[in-house]
Structures are given as structure tokens and as C-alpha cells.
Amino acid sequence: MRKETLIIKIDPEIMEEQLVVAGKMLAAGKTVAFPTETVYGLGANALSESAVDAIYEAKGRPSDNPLIVHIARLDMLGELAGEVKPYAKILMEAFWPGPITFVVKKKDHVPYKVTGGLETVGVRMPNHPVALKLIELSGVPVAAPSANLSGKPSPTDVKYVLKDMNGRVDCIVDGGDSHVGLESTVLDVTGEVPVILRPGKITREMIAKCVGGCEVDPALVDKSRQDLVPKSPGMKYRHYAPDAEVSVYSGDIMAVIRTFYGRIIEVVESGGSIGIMFFEEDALVLERLLEDDAVYKRHREKVHFMKEGSSKDLDTFARNLFKDLRKLDELGADIVLVHGVSENELGHAIMNRLDKASEGRVFKI
Ligand code: TXA
Numbered sequence: 001m002r003k004e005t006l007i008i009k010i011d012p013e014i015m016e017e018q019l020v021v022a023g024k025m026l027a028a029g030k031t032v033a034f035p036t037e038t039v040y041g042l043g044a045n046a047l048s049e050s051a052v053d054a055i056y057e058a059k060g061r062p063s064d065n066p067l068i069v070h071i072a073r074l075d076m077l078g079e080l081a082g083e084v085k086p087y088a089k090i091l092m093e094a095f096w097p098g099p100i101t102f103v104v105k106k107k108d109h110v111p112y113k114v115t116g117g118l119e120t121v122g123v124r125m126p127n128h129p130v131a132l133k134l135i136e137l138s139g140v141p142v143a144a145p146s147a148n149l150s151g152k153p154s155p156t157d158v159k160y161v162l163k164d165m166n167g168r169v170d171c172i173v174d175g176g177d178s179h180v181g182l183e184s185t186v187l188d189v190t191g192e193v194p195v196i197l198r199p200g201k202i203t204r205e206m207i208a209k210c211v212g213g214c215e216v217d218p219a220l221v222d223k224s225r226q227d228l229v230p231k232s233p234g235m236k237y238r239h240y241a242p243d244a245e246v247s248v249y250s251g252d253i254m255a256v257i258r259t260f261y262g263r264i265i266e267v268v269e270s271g272g273s274i275g276i277m278f279f280e281e282d283a284l285v286l287e288r289l290l291e292d293d294a295v296y297k298r299h300r301e302k303v304h305f306m307k308e309g310s311s312k313d314l315d316t317f318a319r320n321l322f323k324d325l326r327k328l329d330e331l332g333a334d335i336v337l338v339h340g341v342s343e344n345e346l347g348h349a350i351m352n353r354l355d356k357a358s359e360g361r362v363f364k365i
């Protein structure tokens with residue numbers, strides 16, 4: 001059933017006035033897509049089962065996948081969480097508002113529909129003025145998964161929210177691009193030490209520095225162990241996947257560039273279209289290789305380059321990753337090759353999303 005979707009384009013000068021209607025819609029059980037600093041969220045009142053049903057319906061998402069509940073002030077946590085460990089409070093003080101979700105024991109009245117049947121709930125205070133004001137005006141905690149159709153890359157640009165959600169939700173708030181670009185770190189703080197269930201912008205290193213230690217869900221570390229089930233149910237689904245077939249190569253830079261060169265020629269010769277996501281440093285070398293290639297010259301419009309800044313600046317790569325995967329789909333790329341990064345700090349989150357986008361086609365060369 002197609003819905004009438006109200007679209008609100010935010011003007012920072014009159015943001016509060018503009019958001020009153022959207023806040024009322026949330027309070028009345030309606031669905032509102034809104035920007036956060038990580039990706040756009042698709043929100044509804046977390047304490048209303050029927051409102052939460054509308055989220056699952058709009059996304060076409062399995063309902064055993066728990067949703068993150070968004071709050072605007074620390075005192076809203078008390079409405080949702082049972083016991084919160086002292087070290088978790090230290091981390092909340094340090095990183096909220098920000099791109100990190102804390103999995104805590106839930107209070108009885110938090111519906112299982114929100115938590116996917118779990119006794120825990122994921123809570124996040126986003127660091128975005130529009131999100132914070134909207135939640136405050138709604139007066140309710142706001143459950144919000146990423147505002148994409150299930151299986152598509154999370155939207156960081158309102159254009160893709162409109163593409164996936166126009167006609168499926170009651171309101172879309174256009175507040176510009178999400179600058180982090182990857183979804184929040186999900187951190188389980190129910191045990192003695194924090195455990196990362198989904199890597200993100202707030203890294204293991206940052207968390208460990210703050211409270212002395214931080215573990216990573218073993219299912220994320222050893223991907224060859226099929227017996228390990230990720231603790232974050234969302235991690236088990238095919239996710240973040242564009243239409244193109246994505247492969248990721250890392251290791252010796254020259255070997256990666258030569259592989260890209262070889263595959264470009266192979267793909268265009270067989271009539272296909274190819275996208276390359278790589279770094280400024282690679283571009284110089286690859287361009288020189290291609291410059292004199294007659295096959296490339298004949299088919300250059302079939303090759304799409306996405307430069308992800310310098311390999312030393314992973315913030316830019318993180319910010320553009322999902323958007324560029326979507327762009328390459330729009331350009332009709334059949335094959336996408338990505339230059340992978342090492343899996344420390346923000347590289348951990350980037351490689352985690354690339355692993356999903358490529359359905360495991362990640363090669364070390
Ligand atoms: O940055 C973000 O986190 C974005 C913005 C909108 O805030 N939201 C987002 O939500 O990415 P979603 O639904 O696409 O991903 C939520 C992730 C899933 O992997 C889910 O399994 C995990 O969080 N999660 C939520 N509650 C959990 C819980 N109680 N226990 C374990 N994992 C949980």
C-alpha cells in the first residue's frame with residue numbers, strides 16, 4: 001500500500017518549527033526517516049508495537065532483527081535500560097552523543113518486537129542536531145534502523161532515502177549528508193568487559209583506552225568459523241549489498257593495481273561495465289597503465305573511477321563507501337573492484353562492510 005510521504009527540507013534557521021510536525025507524527029505512531037551523523041534512520045515510537053511493525057513493513061525486514069532505540073538525553077536511558085554497569089556509564093559520558101550503540105538489559109515495557117525477542121536493547125544518542133531535536137519534540141524514544149530497503153546499502157544521502165522509502169513511510173526529513181557514512185559501533189556492555197558486535201567509527205582502540213579493555217565478537221574475527229553465530233543478529237544477513245558484484249583486494253599495492261588493470265581490460269573486452277574504488281595514490285599508477293592501452297581507449301566510458309581520498313585518510317573512505325556503491329549501481333557497473341585496507345582502527349569497520357557488500361569476495365594478494 002502506497003503512503004502519502006511528507007518531505008521536509010531542513011533550513012537550519014527554522015529547524016525547530018519545521019520539525020514540530022514530524023515530532024507529532026512520531027508521537028502518533030507514524031514512521032519518519034531522518035538524518036543522523038552515521039546514516040539516515042527510519043524512525044518510529046519504540047514503545048508502540050504497531051509503530052514498530054510499520055518500520056519492518058517499510059523496510060521489508062525480518063522481524064527477528066533488533067532495532068536501535070535513539071534518545072536525545074541521558075535521562076531517557078532510564079526509561080529503557082535495567083542495570084547499567086559503571087564502565088558503560090563512563091563510555092556513554094565519553095562517546096555520547098555519537099556513533100556508538102550500547103546493548104544493555106532492557107526494561108520490561110520495551111517491546112520484544114523492538115529487541116527481536118532479546119532481553120537486551122540497543123540504545124544510541126546520535127550526534128546530529130536534526131535527530132536530537134526531532135527525538136526531543138516527539139517526546140518518545142525512537143526505534144530506527146537504517147532507512148534503506150532491507151539488503152541495500154545504508155543511505156548517507158537523502159536521495160537514496162527518497163529512492164527506497166518515498167511512498168513507504170509517512171515523512172522524510174532532508175537534513176543533508178551523513179558525515180560519518182558507516183553505521184554506529186554496536187557495543188555489548190552487559191558483561192564484565194565491553195564486546196564489539198559491529199565495528200564502527202568508535203573503534204576498539206578508543207574504547208580500550210577509555211576503560212582499559214575491549215573485546216570483539218569472535219564471529220567477527222574468525223570468518224572461517226561457520227559455527228560462530230554473530231551476537232548482533234543484523235550481522236548474519238546479506239547486507240549493504242549493491243547490485244554489482246563486488247570484489248575487494250588488499251596487500252601489495254602494485255599487485256592490487258595490476259589486478260585492477262587486468263580485470264578492467266577483461267571486463268570491457270567482454271562488453272561489461274566496471275567500477276573501481278581506490279585511492280588517490282593508486283590513480284596515478286593505474287592511469288599510466290591504462291593510458292596506452294588500445295582496448296581501454298575504445299571502452300573508457302565503461303570504466304567508472306571512484307577516488308576515495310588518500311589511503312592515509314580513512315574518514316573519507318568511510319564517508320563515501322555506501323554512497324559510491326550506490327552511484328556505481330546507477331552507472332550500471334556489473335563488476336566493482338575495491339582497494340581494501342588493513343583491519344585496524346576505522347579500517348576494521350570499513351572491511352566489515354566490504355566483506356558484506358562483496359559477500360566474502362575479499363582477497364589478500
Ligand atoms: O548508525 C546506526 O546505528 C544507524 C542509525 C540510524 O542510528 N542504525 C542502524 O540500525 O544501523 P540497523 O537496524 O540497520 O542496525 C542495527 C544493528 C543490527 O546489526 C542489530 O542486530 C544490532 O544493531 N542490535 C540492535 N539491538 C541489539 C541487541 N539488543 N543485541 C545485539 N545486537 C543488536
Ligand code: MG
Nearest residue numbers: 145146154183
Ligand atoms: Mg541497516
